[in-house]
Amino acid sequence: xxxAIDTSTVFRLRPGWRLQWEEAQQCHVLLYPxxxxxxxxxxxxxxxxxxxxxDVAALLAELERRYPQAPAPELARDVEEFLRDAAxxxxxxxx
Numbered sequence: 001x002x003x004a005i006d007t008s009t010v011f012r013l014r015p016g017w018r019l020q021w022e023e024a025q026q027c028h029v030l031l032y033p034x035x036x037x038x039x040x041x042x043x044x045x046x047x048x049x050x051x052x053x054x055d056v057a058a059l060l061a062e063l064e065r066r067y068p069q070a071p072a073p074e075l076a077r078d079v080e081e082f083l084r085d086a087a088x089x090x091x092x093x094x095x
Contacts, residue, residue, distance in 0.1 A: 005056055005080045011092045012052035019047050030091060037091070046082055050092060056083065 013019060013030075021044075022029045028044030030037040039047065045066070049059050060076055067075065086092045 005083055007057035007060070008055050009094050010052060010055045011050050011083060011087070011094045013047070013050060014090055014093055017091065019044075042078070043082060043086075046079060047086075047092075056080075 014032075016033060018031045019028060020031060021027075022038075025038060027041070028039045028047065030039060030047070045063065046059070049062055054062070056079075060072075060079060063075060063079065064070070064072055083092065087094075
């Protein structure tokens, strides 16, 4: 089982990467020097909140506010899993 992410961790996009809404594809994308990653709705919602100032606890609180129908324990687990995967893929980092 993976270790839980510290909720005081502040993530940000990797330097040189940019998140934007792609109107033609109707989704968020991550742009980087070698290409682009098309994101699903959940990934886009999470990454739009990574501003380099908001910690994981604040990120979860905002997502719970935006999506009150999502059970909080499942939401937290899914967000942590996504953050771990995004960090492992080099999309995001923390200090």
